[in-house]
Amino acid sequence: MNRSIKKVAVLGSGIMGSRIACHFANIGVEVLLLDIVPKELNAAEQAKGLTLEHPAVRNRIVNDAFQNTLKASPAALYSAKFASRVKLGNFDDNLAEIKNYDWVLEAIVERLDIKRSLFEKVDALRKPGTLITSNTSGIPIHLMSEGRSDDFQKHFCGTHFFNPPRYLKLFEVIPGPQTDKSILDFLMHYGDLYLGKTTVLCKDTPGFIANRLGIHALVETIRVAAEMGLTVEEVDKLTGPVVGRPKSGTFRLSDVVGLDTTVNVCNNLVQMQHDESRAAFELPPIMAKLMENKWLGDKTGQGFYKKSKDEKGKTLILALDLQTLEYKPSVKVKFETLEKTKAIDDLKKRFGILLKGTDKAGEFYRRTFASGFRYASNRIPEISDELYRIDQAICAGFGWEMGLFTTWDAIGVKNMVGIMESLQLNPATWVYEMLEAGNESFYKVQDGKKLYYDIPSKSYKAIPGQESFIILENKSQNIIWKNAGASIYDLGDGIAGVEFHSKMNTFGAEVVEGLNRAYAIAEKDFRGLVVGNDSNEAFSAGANLAMLFMFAIEQEYDEINLMIAQFQQTMMRARYSSIPVVTAAHSLALGGGCELNLHSDKVVAHAETYMGLVELGVGLIPAGGGTKEMALRCSDLYQTGDPELNILQTAFMNIAQAKVSTSAQEAVEMNYIKADRDQIVLNRSRLIAEAKQAAVDLAENGYTQPKHRTDIKVQGKTGLALFKAGIGSMRMANYISDHDAKIADKLAYVICGGDLSYPQNVTEQYLLDLEREAFLSLTGEKKTLERIQGLLTGGKPPRN
Numbered sequence: 001m002n003r004s005i006k007k008v009a010v011l012g013s014g015i016m017g018s019r020i021a022c023h024f025a026n027i028g029v030e031v032l033l034l035d036i037v038p039k040e041l042n043a044a045e046q047a048k049g050l051t052l053e054h055p056a057v058r059n060r061i062v063n064d065a066f067q068n069t070l071k072a073s074p075a076a077l078y079s080a081k082f083a084s085r086v087k088l089g090n091f092d093d094n095l096a097e098i099k100n101y102d103w104v105l106e107a108i109v110e111r112l113d114i115k116r117s118l119f120e121k122v123d124a125l126r127k128p129g130t131l132i133t134s135n136t137s138g139i140p141i142h143l144m145s146e147g148r149s150d151d152f153q154k155h156f157c158g159t160h161f162f163n164p165p166r167y168l169k170l171f172e173v174i175p176g177p178q179t180d181k182s183i184l185d186f187l188m189h190y191g192d193l194y195l196g197k198t199t200v201l202c203k204d205t206p207g208f209i210a211n212r213l214g215i216h217a218l219v220e221t222i223r224v225a226a227e228m229g230l231t232v233e234e235v236d237k238l239t240g241p242v243v244g245r246p247k248s249g250t251f252r253l254s255d256v257v258g259l260d261t262t263v264n265v266c267n268n269l270v271q272m273q274h275d276e277s278r279a280a281f282e283l284p285p286i287m288a289k290l291m292e293n294k295w296l297g298d299k300t301g302q303g304f305y306k307k308s309k310d311e312k313g314k315t316l317i318l319a320l321d322l323q324t325l326e327y328k329p330s331v332k333v334k335f336e337t338l339e340k341t342k343a344i345d346d347l348k349k350r351f352g353i354l355l356k357g358t359d360k361a362g363e364f365y366r367r368t369f370a371s372g373f374r375y376a377s378n379r380i381p382e383i384s385d386e387l388y389r390i391d392q393a394i395c396a397g398f399g400w401e402m403g404l405f406t407t408w409d410a411i412g413v414k415n416m417v418g419i420m421e422s423l424q425l426n427p428a429t430w431v432y433e434m435l436e437a438g439n440e441s442f443y444k445v446q447d448g449k450k451l452y453y454d455i456p457s458k459s460y461k462a463i464p465g466q467e468s469f470i471i472l473e474n475k476s477q478n479i480i481w482k483n484a485g486a487s488i489y490d491l492g493d494g495i496a497g498v499e500f501h502s503k504m505n506t507f508g509a510e511v512v513e514g515l516n517r518a519y520a521i522a523e524k525d526f527r528g529l530v531v532g533n534d535s536n537e538a539f540s541a542g543a544n545l546a547m548l549f550m551f552a553i554e555q556e557y558d559e560i561n562l563m564i565a566q567f568q569q570t571m572m573r574a575r576y577s578s579i580p581v582v583t584a585a586h587s588l589a590l591g592g593g594c595e596l597n598l599h600s601d602k603v604v605a606h607a608e609t610y611m612g613l614v615e616l617g618v619g620l621i622p623a624g625g626g627t628k629e630m631a632l633r634c635s636d637l638y639q640t641g642d643p644e645l646n647i648l649q650t651a652f653m654n655i656a657q658a659k660v661s662t663s664a665q666e667a668v669e670m671n672y673i674k675a676d677r678d679q680i681v682l683n684r685s686r687l688i689a690e691a692k693q694a695a696v697d698l699a700e701n702g703y704t705q706p707k708h709r710t711d712i713k714v715q716g717k718t719g720l721a722l723f724k725a726g727i728g729s730m731r732m733a734n735y736i737s738d739h740d741a742k743i744a745d746k747l748a749y750v751i752c753g754g755d756l757s758y759p760q761n762v763t764e765q766y767l768l769d770l771e772r773e774a775f776l777s778l779t780g781e782k783k784t785l786e787r788i789q790g791l792l793t794g795g796k797p798p799r800n
């Protein structure tokens with residue numbers, strides 16, 4: 001059956017239901033969101049004289065839940081406008097409407113009896129053939145579908161989103177005993193392509209894959225920490241970015257999730273009689289104590305951390321002393337072993353040092369890694385037949401950069417087995433068999449493909465689904481040129497790729513050289529160029545200001561002028577080279593990172609792209625063609641019939657406020673991404689492959705080198721008068737400083753095309769020259785230099 005999903009009914013509007021509804025709305029699906037009818041009137045309803053029959057009362061639970069979700073941060077929707085795609089209702093009045101929906105997704109309270117009773121009603125009302133799935137985190141799938149019709153059972157399975165569903169990448173699909181294979185195939189494809197998720201097929205085992213291993217890691221960490229006398233802050237430091245995991249580490253994460261949620265999962269898992277490490281899920285005494293005190297984390301105002309105020313009213317973060325259960329001001333943590341890894345950017349290279357540490361950090365890593373690796377190796381084939389699924393699930397579900405088996409490879413499998421044996425935490429037999437047969441790693445890369453060790457066949461196999469991904473890390477044999485800031489690849493099919501590898505992929509001299517070299521190589525030997533990278537942090541965080549700062553301090557203005565001119569031309573070549581240039585934008589694309597996207601022939605952006613021209617924050621204006629380009633884009637919009645000055649004012653304000661989009665969709669609304677030309681991709685892993693395809697399509701559709709524009713309509717004095725009045729009143733009201741006003745004046749001057757006496761057409765070069773002059777004059781300003789220095793020294797630029 002050719003299935004398409006246009007309408008989804010989400011049952012339950014709690015934390016998960018409302019957010020899942022928003023994510024479907026994000027991808028353009030029409031949603032019906034239902035919840036229970038309240039049994040009693042609240043005080044406000046009583047005061048208004050409403051009855052339980054009033055529609056506002058009947059939908060109160062779903063209304064309140066959805067409104068709270070819309071206010072939540074980080075936002076559940078890509079754009080506030082998408083809220084209108086969600087229709088609200090209640091189970092009593094609206095459940096029958098599910099017959100018009102393609103997929104019914106249950107996300108109500110985690111109780112088997114309640115879920116079963118709802119499924120009985122759904123079975124009677126749904127149209128045969130519709131998907132019906134549960135978001136349960138741990139109730140066995142087979143228990144939920146017991147007693148239901150054949151058609152229900154064939155179309156039923158678990159679809160487990162992680163919280164928050166928009167941001168966490170994992171989507172676990174769990175078959176029930178009767179689930180039709182075509183339904184599983186469909187959901188695996190839909191999850192990957194449409195929901196943008198790392199979609200992992202699980203077995204119907206307790207906690208499925210990610211929670212089983214993630215919660216094991218959490219409780220083991222807490223246990224080892226307690227035994228070693230480590231503090232909450234020490235553990236969070238050891239289990240954070242230094243090992244490629246989120247900043248929240250272990251205890252802060254627990255506070256965010258809510259200790260009760262973790263404890264519920266533990267209580268389920270501890271009942272598994274077959275699990276050799278069952279005892280690990282017995283609550284460590286510290287967790288039991290916190291539960292007793294209702295110190296559950298953010299939801300109860302305190303957990304392992306607590307916010308407080310000092311005598312001056314400044315916020316203080318207190319951390320729980322695990323021995324005395326008293327809160328104390330949080331302290332900065334230092335370990336000799338961590339110091340040694342500070343200069344190592346490559347995560348994989350850090351593990352060798354971390355595991356060898358002779359201080360407490362080293363011991364902590366040896367103990368927790370040994371226990372985690374042993375547990376993971378023993379879970380095969382129980383929870384998964386293949387080791388790569390375990391890594392995929394833990395990375396996508398918990399935001400780890402490297403999964404358990406990948407980390408083990410980085411340490412060296414044999415080396416780690418030695419450590420494990422010394423701690424009497426031996427791995428599963430298959431690991432020994434793998435090593436004995438001369439296979440020394442769980443993964444390897446061959447011909448640009450990532451292979452995993454397949455246990456039953458005792459051989460390496462390609463991880464399926466890679467055909468749709470291009471992961472540059474696996475393509476090192478395709479590098480055709482490289483310097484310290486950039487690498488140029490042959491991506492195949494006549495397309496070259498350029499990747500930056502500076503810190504946060506910022507533009508320094510080497511990156512600019514790499515980009516220019518890439519245009520030249522692509523123009524000579526290829527038919528298209530993709531600019532992209534594998535980073536999860538930044539497409540590019542903009543220009544590296546260190547060099548600029550140095551020249552400015554030494555008043556080397558000729559050098560600065562040359563540097564900006566070269567940067568402008570580098571951006572312009574993205575559009576005016578003889579081959580199509582496609583940028584694969586994602587995460588942060590700021591300042592110069594935004595300007596490069598503004599100039600490429602096509603942007604293929606991940607849905608989570610945070611794009612903005614942020615130069616004003618450091619006392620500058622966008623001068624890599626960014627201000628020019630927004631003047632040009634406004635000029636192109638003047639035909640739409642909207643007042644021209646309104647269009648220009650929106651662009652001006654976006655730059656003046658250094659506004660950054662909170663999604664690719666918002667970047668469309670800011671006119672940084674073009675809805676009619678660019679493309680938004682939901683799955684981050686597909687981004688470079690999609691960008692490459694876009695370059696192929698442009699080339700095959702007869703790409704011709706564009707001509708420089710000479711028809712940009714600028715407003716001159718008419719626009720300047722408006723902006724000057726606005727800036728003046730903002731200054732008068734003290735919303736902005738004198739220096740802010742000075743920079744905003746310069747921005748207004750450039751975006752209006754100078755003080756021409758009437759609106760007229762100008763060229764791109766004319767605007768680029770204005771940009772450059774304004775930028776150059778600002779580098780001579782003391783307050784601008786103070787802002788840049790503030791940023792470079794790791795803090796925030798001062799608002800001077």
Ligand code: NAD
Pocket residue numbers: 012013014015016017035036061065107108109110111114118135136137138160161162163261
């Ligand atoms: P929640 O408590 O926020 O929401 C549960 C919803 O169920 C509420 O809107 C409530 O009104 C409704 N409900 C209560 N009693 C009901 C009844 N008798 N009949 C019908 N509906 C009723 O819970 P949640 O965190 O959104 O969890 C929903 C599901 O998602 C659960 O199965 C949970 O295990 C799973 N889940 C939760 C998370 C998470 O982090 N919260 C993550 C993944 C999966």
